[in-house]
Amino acid sequence: MSIRPIKLADRDAANKYGVVVVLLCLVYVATVTVDGTTALSLVMLLQLVTLWLTFSASESPKARRIAGLACLVVAALDIVGIVFGRAFDFEVSNLRIVAVASALLYLIAPYVILRHLIRRPVVDGRTILGAVAIYLMMGMMFAFSYRAISLYQTTPAFFGDAGVGTNADFLFFSFITLTTTGYGDLVPATNPGQSIAVLEAIVGQLFLVTALAKIVNAWRMPGLGDSGDDSAST
Numbered sequence: 326m327s328i329r330p331i332k333l334a335d336r337d338a339a340n341k342y343g344v345v346v347v348l349l350c351l352v353y354v355a356t357v358t359v360d361g362t363t364a365l366s367l368v369m370l371l372q373l374v375t376l377w378l379t380f381s382a383s384e385s386p387k388a389r390r391i392a393g394l395a396c397l398v399v400a401a402l403d404i405v406g407i408v409f410g411r412a413f414d415f416e417v418s419n420l421r422i423v424a425v426a427s428a429l430l431y432l433i434a435p436y437v438i439l440r441h442l443i444r445r446p447v448v449d450g451r452t453i454l455g456a457v458a459i460y461l462m463m464g465m466m467f468a469f470s471y472r473a474i475s476l477y478q479t480t481p482a483f484f485g486d487a488g489v490g491t492n493a494d495f496l497f498f499s500f501i502t503l504t505t506t507g508y509g510d511l512v513p514a515t516n517p518g519q520s521i522a523v524l525e526a527i528v529g530q531l532f533l534v535t536a537l538a539k540i541v542n543a544w545r546m547p548g549l550g551d552s553g554d555d556s557a558s559t
Contacts, residue, residue: 341378341379341381342438342451342454342455342457343451343454345375345378345379345454345458346454346457346458348371348374348375348378349375349458349461349465350461351371352368353461353496355368355371356368356492356493356496357492357496357497365420365423366423369423369426369427372427372430373430376431376434379434379437379438379458379462380437420476421473421476421477424469424470424472425473427465427466427469428467428469428470428472428473431466431469435458435459435463438455438458438459438462439455439459441455442455442456448540448543452540453540456536456540460503460532463503463525463529464496464500464503465496465499467499467502467503467521467525468495468496468500469495470521471483471490471499472490472492472495474517474518474521475489475495475518481515482514483513483514484498484511484513484514485513485514487510487511487512494511497511498511498522499525502522502525502526503525503528503529504529505526505530
C-alpha cells in the first residue's frame, strides 16, 4: 500500500472556489448595474478572469490550456468590440458575441468544477463552495442564453408585452426559474425561450435534490474522523 502525498497545488486549486464564488457575485452585481456595449464588454473581461480562475483549479493541464486559449480568443473579440464597435456600427453584433460566449463558457466551467470535485476523496467546505459555484454558474449560463436569444429574436419581444428585457431582467428571471420560485412577472413569450426555461427549472431541481443534497449529507467536519484535506490514495 502506497500513500500519495498531498500536493500543495491541489490544495491551492481547491481553495480557489471561495474566490470564484465571490467573483461570481461581483459579476452578477456588475451585470445588473451597468448598461451599454462598452460597460458590458468590460464586465465580460471580469467574467473571463472568474472563469480562468475556475479552469486553473482543474488538475488537467490539457483542460487548462484549452480553457486559456478559449478565454484569450473571447477576450480578443471583446476588446475589438470595445475599440471598434461604435466606429463601425456593430454594437449589436458585439452584444451577441458577449452573450453567446458567456453562455458557452458558463456551460463548460461547471463541468470543470464537477470533474475536480468528483476526483477529491473527501467532502468538506471546499467541496461545498465548489457546488455553490456550479449552481451560480448554471444560473448565469441560462441568463446569458436568454440574453442571446433576445438579441436574435426581434418579433415578438422575448418577454412579450414586458419588452426585450435588460441584463438585470434576464439574471432575475434565470435565478427565479432555477430555484423554481416563479413570480410570473417575467415570462418568455415564445420558444425557444419557453423550452429553455422549462429545462432550467428541471436542472435546478435535480441539482438541489441530488448533487447538492448528497454533498451536504456527506460533509465531514474537520476533526471528526477526517482532517478535511485531500486524503491519501492507495
